[in-house]
Amino acid sequence: MWLRVGSYPDRELAMEMASKLRNAGVRVEVKEYVEWDLTEKYLLKGKLGELEEYEEAQEWKRYADIIRELIRNGMEVEAFEREFLKRAMPEEFEIVEKARSDEITDDELVDAVDAMMKLSLLLSSVYGFLKANGIEVGEYIQGNLPEDPEIIIELDDWAEGCEKVYYLDFVPSYEISVDVLSAIRGGAEIHGMEGAVVDAASRVLMNLIAGIDETNDIEELKNYAVGVIEDSKEFDADVYVDAEEVFEIMLRSLEKAGVIRISGKKVKFRR
Secondary structure (H helix, E strand, O other), X not given: OEEEEEEEOOHHHHHHHHHHHHHOOOOEEXXXXXXXXXXXXXXEEEEOOOOOOOHHHHHHHHHHHHHHHHHOOOEEHHHHHHHHHHHHOHHHHHHHHHHHHOOOOHHHHHHHHHHHHHHHHHHHHHHHHHHXXXXXXXXXXXXXXXXXXXXXXXXXXXXXXXXXXXXXXEEEEEEEEEEHXXXXXXXXXXXXXXXXXXXXXXXXXXXHHHXXXXXXXXXXXXXXXXXXXXXXXXXXXXXXXXXXHHHHHHHHXXXXXXXXXXXXXXXXXXX
């Protein structure tokens, strides 16, 4: 049975997780695909000084000062992006840099994915800001930002003068799935939240296999797809597991693996 353990917006981070799982002895599959996200927003345009009453405009004061200093004497785009993000969001920048250069924990990996999304969204807004203020961007960025620049702020709710828009974003995503049966057969020990999920799925499959010794009726066997994990290493409390909705998928995976044979409403071990 293939279990999706997570999706990652960055290929490097996805490959790192896949490598970790393979090193634990688990069969891993990585799929690249495109995700989409549709959000409704309200845009309010105006001079920074005119929109200071809005909380969303406050950060642009700081961003504008950083941008003004960086582009005054000109800067290559790649260097600009790096230096701007380093100053504008130092904490998120450091998290992503560490993820790309060091071994990190599962929790740090989750933080890195979140930080990367924040940095990407900010850069997108910055380029819109530069365009609105007549700063052209090529391989090189140079220009004089007005003292009271034009800004565009995004509001979740309507306000007078707003323009309603929809954002439809297409982004790359890397989906990682593991073969749960390979984890069982190899006695894989995987740490982190991904490991806890794989462990739970493994226990349900083993519970189903054990249940066949008690009954060969499929409807009765479904009762073995729920249970409680009391000794999980990743949780500080009991974990109530319910796999009834994927019960038939689990049975088919066991049949495909040659463990059981399904005949009508009955199931038995292959001999």
